[in-house]
Amino acid sequence: MCGIAGWVAYDADLTRRQADIDAMTATMSCRGPDDSGTWVRRHVALGHRRLAIIDLPGGKQPMSVATPNGTVAMVYSGEAYNFTELREQLRGLGHTFETDSDTEVVLHGYLQWGEGLAEHLNGMYAFAIWDERDDKLVMIRDRMGIKPFYFFPTRDGVLFGSEPKAILANPLASRVVDLDGIREMIGFTKRPGWSLWKGMSEVEPGTIVTVSREGVRTRTYWKLDAKPHTDDQETTVARVRELMTDIVSRQLVADVPRCVLLSGGLDSSAVTGLAAARLAEQGEQVRTFSVDFFGQEENFQPDEMRDTPDSPFIRDVAQLVGSAHQDVMLNPAELSDPAVRRAVLTARDIPSGMGDMDTSLYLLFKAIRGESTVALSGESADEVFGGYRWFHDETAVRSGTFPWLAFRNALMSERTQMLDPGLAAKLDLPGYIADQYATAAANVEHLDGESEQEARMRTICHLHLTRFVRILLDRKDRASMAVGLEVRVPFCDHRLVEYVYNTPWSLKTFDGREKSLLRHATKHVLPDSVRDRVKSPYPSTQDPGYAAALQLQAKEVLTEQGHQVFDLVDRGWLHRATEQDAATMDPTVRAGIDRALDLYHWIEMYHPEIQG
Incomplete structure (x- = not known):
């Protein structure tokens, strides 16, 4: 796992701009604390910060x-979980290797297949390849968008980086945020390609972006396709079990200490149980953190x-699998x-305005990093298997908008109540969200003969796998890589995603509960309490002391x-919020204060030019 940065400029001599690529690369030091390097030629500069996971010396x-026709150079972030098989395949095609790293396998894969390399990879990755043979840059991102990747077109080329901060470190990148950027920041729809910063875009998941003297070209190499599902219930459960066992086994491969994030819910407990079984075969004890x-x-x-606290369920799992918790x-x-x-x-x-759910995640990862470098997570299982409560709420399902917004009316309230009224009117968030929903729903491919219910639930699943999950994946990646911790997400393996996506909704809920397939496929590694537990999201503190502390800071x-900040935040609203009783404060008000404080500190740190 690493951080990458780079610059292509066809009308400039970048050998004179070493300081700029060094500055861009330095912003990625948190993502790669183990090593740093740059590769600079006349029209291209590549920067890399390394977090050593596989083949530490190589x-x-x-x-x-x-x-014979020019050098091919690469900066790579991520993991290719099938690199061992690919290396053997490439050796059979005449390639030789000097290291045991997956990076070298990916680079040789490009030499063999060109942009077709992407279809051969199983993993999480964001990488850029400069191909001197054609004077072009090729940027490739993994199918689900696990690893972040941004680019900023310039007059004569492009800037790119794992995170916006790498691009913002270059003098060519302006720190402008316009109304369109703010709409999505508040709207919570995850518009494809959005980055907040004007002129900057994401390399979209499953996409290849090629930059040449002719300009920028984009090609999608993977998307969710609708396919008939012909397996019966027993076969489907067995296939999910087989896939999950293989995925967890692959994602445990590392040359550094590993652990599992354990919340006591079905998703993380299933990963913990499968990891514990695999490690036991190797004579190791699984480590878990909560x-x-x-x-x-x-x-x-x-x-x-949330119906129940997590702790009793965490203890049950840790006791069953014998983890060092x-x-x-x-x-x-x-x-x-x-x-x-x-x-x-x-x-x-x-x-982001996610308050203690962001700070606690960061502090959790910081504590884990003292003892492990790789962690497996249960993230994304709810999107894959249909676990969120709104999947099973008829009003939310039939709402004609994003169900995560329809289910919790309070969600939009806590994201908008603190806004300056004039700004809120300019944003027209209801109109923006309606437009985004119409666009997202129109992109869903359906099968001939699907029932109304199956078609509707396919749309809901598609929205989560192409929109909602990307919000959470970005959050987890940024918080973990900020402390040099690599978090892997088994439920985002594209083989599992494709298979379960095309499983009918009636089969996804065959026992009358959420995530039936996962529950039955992993029941052999779960305690009874977790098998029967209702979905509970990431925890949030209920201590009124937290709200009181926020009020003091807001004052x-x-x-x-x-x-x-008061161009964005309603001063009167914030004043009234600080006068409420912290012990009885509505959670949406607390969330609004959190968002206001985020905006205040963000402005202090980034000094954005806000247009609109």
Whole structure:
């Protein structure tokens, strides 16, 4: 796992701009604390920061191969889980290798197949290849968008990086945010290609972007296709079990300490159980980590999303699999620390407004990094198998909009209530969300003869796998790589995604519950309590001390007359929010204060030019 950066300029001599590529590369040091390197030629500059996971002494980047017609060089971030098989295939085709790294396999794969390499890879990756034979840059991102990748077209080429901060470090990139950027930041629809920063775009998942003297060309190499599902229930469950076992086994491969994130829910517990079984075969004990809050279990109150605390279920799993388990316990002071908020904002480059769910995730990963370098996560299972509560809420399903917005009306309230009224009117978020939903729904391919129910649920699943999951994957990647921790997501293996996506909804819920296929495919490694547990999302603190700490910080912000944050935030609303009783505060108000504080610190750190 690594961080990459680069610059192509056909009308400039980049050998004179070493300081600029060094600055871009330096912003990725958190993603790659183990090594740094650049490769600079007249029209191209590549930068790389390395987090060593496989072949620690080898795999140094940028990596290049000289061919009779020119050099091919690459900067690569990610993991190719099938690199061993690909290496043997390439050897059979005449290639020789100097290292044991997956990076070298990917580079030789490009020499063999060109852009067709993408179809051969199983993994999470974002990489850029400069092909001197054609004077072109090829940028490729994994199918599900696990690894972030951004680019910024210029007058004579392009800037690119794993994260926006790498691009923003170049003097050619402006720090402009317009109304269109703000709409998506608030709207929560994950518009394809969105980056917040004007002129900057994501390399979309499953996409190849090629830059040449003729300009920028984009090609999609993977998307979710509708295919008939012919397996019966027993065969389908067996296939899911087979895939999950293989995926977890592949993703445990590393030359550094590994662990599993354990929340006590079905998803993370299934990964934990499968990982424990695989490691036991190798004579190893699985390590697990969880996040919790002081007093949460004893004082837990059920809410709209969470019926039970996580701790009892975590203990059941850890006891069953015999893991070396560690709880990372957090208090309101740690969660509300402005320094931690700024660390999260630095990691994300955007004011996400997810409050303690962001800061706790960052602190969890920071604690884990002291003992492990690779962690497996249960992220994305809800999108793949249909686990969220709104999948099973008829009103949300038939709402004609994104179900995660329809299910929780409070979600949009907590994201918009603190906005300046004039800004809110300009944004027209209802219109924006309606347009995005219409576009997203129109991109769903259906099978002939699908029932109305199956067609509707296929659309819902497609929205989650192409929109919602990308929000969460970006969050997890940024928070983990900010501390040099690689988090792997078994449920995003494209083989599993394709297979389950085309499984009829009636089969996904054959036992009358959410995630029936996963529940039955992994029941052999789960305690009874977890098999029967209702979906519970990532935890959030219920301690009123957290809300009180936010109020104190917001009062300090209110003393700053003329601050740019009040071009976005309604000063009157924020003042009223600070006067509420923290112990009885509506959670949406707390979330609004969190968002306002994010905006304040983001402006202080990034100094954006806000247009609109």
